[in-house]
Amino acid sequence: MLSIQNLYKQFGSLVAVNNLELSVAPGETVVIMGPSGCGKSTTIRMINRLIEPDQGAVMFDNVDITRLDDAGLRTMRKRIGYVFQQFNLISRLSAIENVMLGLVMGGQSKEEAYGKALAALGKVGMEQAIDQKPGQLSGGQQQRVGIARALAFEPELMLWDEPTASLDPMLVREVLIVMEELAKYRAATMLVVTHEIAFALHVADRIVLMEKGAVVETGLPSQVFVEPASRVGRQYKELIEYQLSTSASTLAGKRIA
Numbered sequence: 661m662l663s664i665q666n667l668y669k670q671f672g673s674l675v676a677v678n679n680l681e682l683s684v685a686p687g688e689t690v691v692i693m694g695p696s697g698c699g700k701s702t703t704i705r706m707i708n709r710l711i712e713p714d715q716g717a718v719m720f721d722n723v724d725i726t727r728l729d730d731a732g733l734r735t736m737r738k739r740i741g742y743v744f745q746q747f748n749l750i751s752r753l754s755a756i757e758n759v760m761l762g763l764v765m766g767g768q769s770k771e772e773a774y775g776k777a778l779a780a781l782g783k784v785g786m787e788q789a790i791d792q793k794p795g796q797l798s799g800g801q802q803q804r805v806g807i808a809r810a811l812a813f814e815p816e817l818m819l820w821d822e823p824t825a826s827l828d829p830m831l832v833r834e835v836l837i838v839m840e841e842l843a844k845y846r847a848a849t850m851l852v853v854t855h856e857i858a859f860a861l862h863v864a865d866r867i868v869l870m871e872k873g874a875v876v877e878t879g880l881p882s883q884v885f886v887e888p889a890s891r892v893g894r895q896y897k898e899l900i901e902y903q904l905s906t907s908a909s910t911l912a913g914k915r916i917a
C-alpha cells in the first residue's frame with residue numbers, strides 16, 4: 661500500500677534521512693523507533709509532504725506522492741490522516757467544531773460534516789464532550805479530539821508522529837488505548853512514530869528501527885526486541901530487560917505483587 665523508496669533529506673549539511681526504504685502493507689500497524697534525532701519525524705512528515713523530500717519516491721496506491729501537484733496533494737491528504745505530537749486544536753472552537761473544520765473546508769456540507777465528526781468523536785470515546793472547548797479538556801482528551809479530526813476523513817493510512825509525547829504520563833494510557841483499538845479493528849493502516857515500548861511490543865505488527873536516517877532493522881516485535889540484529893535493537897532489548905526487572909523487584913519490595 662505504501663512504499664517509500666530511496667527517500668533522502670538534508671538540512672544544510674546534516675543528512676536527516678539517508679536513502680530510506682520502507683514498505684507498509686494494507687491494514688498493517690508499523691511502529692518506527694530509534695534514538696532521538698535519527699530522522700523518524702522527518703520521514704513521516706515527508707510522506708504527506710509536510711516536509712519536502714530532496715530525493716526519492718513515496719508510492720501510495722501506485723501514485724508517487726512526491727510528484728503530485730497542489731491539487732493532487734490536497735486530494736491525497738484526505739486519504740492520509742495525520743496525528744501530531746502537539747494537538748493543534750483551535751481554542752475558540754468546540755471539540756466537534758474542531759473536527760468538522762477540515763471536512764467543511766474540504767467542501768462537505770455542515771450537516772454531513774457534523775455527522776462524520778460525531779461518529780469520529782464516538783470512536784475515541786469523546787461523545788460526551790463534543791461541545792467543550794480545548795481549554796476545558798485534559799491533554800489526553802485534546803489528543804483524542806486530534807485523533808477524531810484525522811479519523812473523520814475515514815483515512816486509508818494514518819500517520820502518527822509521537823502522539824503521546826506532549827502528554828502527562830498519567831494521560832498517555834488513554835491515548836494508547838484508542839490507538840490500540842484502531843489497530844485491532846484495522847480501521848486504517850497505521851505508521852506510528854513513538855517511544856512507547858509497551859505499545860510497540862503489544863500492538864505493532866512490525867517494528868522498524870532507524871539509526872542515522874536509515875532503517876537498520878525490521879521485523880516482528882518478538883524478533884527485534886528478543887533477538888535483535890542491530891545495535892539499536894540490542895539497546896531496546898537491554899532497556900526492556902531493565903524495565904521488566906526493576907518493575908518486578910520494585911513491586912515485590914512494595915508487596916504489591
Ligand SMILES: Nc1ncnc2c1ncn2[C@@H]1O[C@H](COP(=O)(O)OP(=O)(O)OP(=O)(O)O)[C@@H](O)[C@H]1O
Nearest residue numbers: 671674675676694695696697698699700701702703
Ligand atoms: N527543520 C529542520 N532544520 C534543521 N534540522 C532539522 C530540521 N528538522 C529536523 N532537523 C534535524 O534532523 C535530524 C532528524 O530529526 P527528526 O526530528 O526527524 O528526528 P527524530 O528521530 O524524530 O527525533 P526525536 O525522537 O527526538 O523526535 C535531527 O538532527 C534534527 O535536529
